[in-house]
Amino acid sequence: MHWSTAFLMLICIGSIVAMQIPSLMVFFGGRTPLRIVHIFSGLLLPFPLIYGFVKYKNSKFLKSDLRDLGHFSTDDFKWLKSWGKDFELRLNKFNGGQKANYAFMCGSIVIMIMTGIVMQSYTLLPLSFRIGATFTHKLFAILIVIVLAGHIGYAVFNYPSLKSMVTLRISRDWANAHCKDWVDSVDNENKDIF
Amino acid sequence: MAVISNKSLGKPVTRRAVLGFGVLGILGIAFGSAISDKLSGLFSKLSPNNPLSNILPGANGFEIYTVSGFPTESTSAYKLSVGGLVNNPVTLSYDDLLKLKATHMTKDFQCVTGWRVPNVKWTGVRLKDILDIAGVKNSARAVLFRSFDGVYTESLTINQAMRADVIVAYSMLGTSLTEEHGGPVRLYVAPMYGYKSIKWLSAIELSSTVVPGYWENLGYAVNAWIGRSNGRSDPPVD
Numbered sequence: 001m002h003w004s005t006a007f008l009m010l011i012c013i014g015s016i017v018a019m020q021i022p023s024l025m026v027f028f029g030g031r032t033p034l035r036i037v038h039i040f041s042g043l044l045l046p047f048p049l050i051y052g053f054v055k056y057k058n059s060k061f062l063k064s065d066l067r068d069l070g071h072f073s074t075d076d077f078k079w080l081k082s083w084g085k086d087f088e089l090r091l092n093k094f095n096g097g098q099k100a101n102y103a104f105m106c107g108s109i110v111i112m113i114m115t116g117i118v119m120q121s122y123t124l125l126p127l128s129f130r131i132g133a134t135f136t137h138k139l140f141a142i143l144i145v146i147v148l149a150g151h152i153g154y155a156v157f158n159y160p161s162l163k164s165m166v167t168l169r170i171s172r173d174w175a176n177a178h179c180k181d182w183v184d185s186v187d188n189e190n191k192d193i194f
Numbered sequence: 195m196a197v198i199s200n201k202s203l204g205k206p207v208t209r210r211a212v213l214g215f216g217v218l219g220i221l222g223i224a225f226g227s228a229i230s231d232k233l234s235g236l237f238s239k240l241s242p243n244n245p246l247s248n249i250l251p252g253a254n255g256f257e258i259y260t261v262s263g264f265p266t267e268s269t270s271a272y273k274l275s276v277g278g279l280v281n282n283p284v285t286l287s288y289d290d291l292l293k294l295k296a297t298h299m300t301k302d303f304q305c306v307t308g309w310r311v312p313n314v315k316w317t318g319v320r321l322k323d324i325l326d327i328a329g330v331k332n333s334a335r336a337v338l339f340r341s342f343d344g345v346y347t348e349s350l351t352i353n354q355a356m357r358a359d360v361i362v363a364y365s366m367l368g369t370s371l372t373e374e375h376g377g378p379v380r381l382y383v384a385p386m387y388g389y390k391s392i393k394w395l396s397a398i399e400l401s402s403t404v405v406p407g408y409w410e411n412l413g414y415a416v417n418a419w420i421g422r423s424n425g426r427s428d429p430p431v432d
Contacts, residue, residue, distance in 0.1 A: 012332045022224050023264070023375050026260075031259060031345055069208070070207065070209060071203040071204040071207065071208075073203070073204035073206065076204065087393075095223065099207060099208070103207045104213075106211060107214060107216075108215060110216050110219065111210050111215045111218060114219040114223070115222060115223060129223050129227070131227035132222055132223065132225060132229075134226075134230075134308070135227065135251045136223060136226045136251075137228035138251035138326075139222075139251045171280065
């Protein structure tokens with residue numbers, strides 16, 4: 001779910017950036033193909049998540065992960081207030097920053113698709129709606145790029161957690177230091193994750 | 195695998211974010227145009243040449259469109275031919291154009307897809323002056339324009355072409371025309387949507403009937419008056 005969403009998001013950003021740079025636009029065969037790629041990758045963005053929700057609605061593992069990711073405990077707020085420095089807090093698998101990123105991205109995908117659809121309604125809706133949608137689309141595009149840069153930055157600077165996103169393994173020390181509650185909750189039969 | 199502890203889940207922040215952003219989106223669509231207007235006042239000091247004006251919301255930058263690519267031609271090699279139903283077909287060089295009487299205009303550029311760049315400075319030669327040099331025959335009723343990209347074409351009726359606010363432009367935004375804006379020479383038809391203002395202008399041909407241009411063959415209005423065509427209601431340029 002994470003990587004397919006990430007892939008679509010990068011296609012979305014890449015195609016719109018290419019449209020702003022004349023030489024890149026020509027390289028990709030002009031505006032029309034880039035526009036189609038942008039629109040389709042954008043519309044597809046929520047589907048990896050939706051697929052995950054539907055396919056694994058009976059999976060204890062994914063269900064609990066998604067519920068955890070979607071909810072902020074009081075400790076998560078405290079952790080955010082300490083700018084991620086307070087590891088004495090007993091955090092679950094996801095920290096407040098990751099949860100904030102998830103919440104922001106889910107909300108942003110909704111807003112981008114809504115405004116994107118309005119932007120395409122050339123004759124159906126009044127012009128002021130399209131200008132408003134364009135404005136909102138652009139504003140959130142900038143916010144998404146900023147938040148995404150932060151997300152990638154934190155991932156790179158917390159390399160073990162980035163690595164775990166690929167290898168699906170994490171060192172026990174790292175996990176103990178960053179998300180003790182989760183370590184305690186891992187079942188005996190799943191100890192090979194460490 | 196990981197089952198979260200019995201500790202209470204806490205606040206459903208993502209659900210709230212999704213719903214909240216949804217409401218924000220509706221508000222943005224409804225009122226974003228007014229906010230955008232306020233901001234464009236703020237950003238009006240930003241030159242449309244500044245790359246930031248393409249990025250910041252409400253900054254009224256140009257979107258760069260082309261149907262072919264970006265053909266390059268130096269000012270020294272540039273030639274504008276005027277032919278068809280004229281008494282003396284001529285070919286003008288870039289320097290010839292500079293020697294003709296210059297017309298300055300500061301007017302908006304309105305695209306049919308909705309964006310508008312306010313107060314663009316244009317300099318060029320009135321199309322009428324160029325047509326007068328070639329001497330339009332009485333049988334001529336329309337003008338066809340060709341781009342040296344070899345693909346794009348445009349059209350005007352004689353009456354439209356003779357208007358004072360239709361110029362063959364060699365300067366825009368205070369500098370000589372850049373390649374991406376259609377340099378070295380393009381047309382600027384102030385009262386019509388941007389697709390009439392053909393980039394990389396290379397030939398003007400007088401004919402007896404209007405020959406629809408590139409986008410007009412694909413459904414755009416041939417008489418592209420701003421606010422009175424293409425199903426749009428934009429205010430006219432000032």
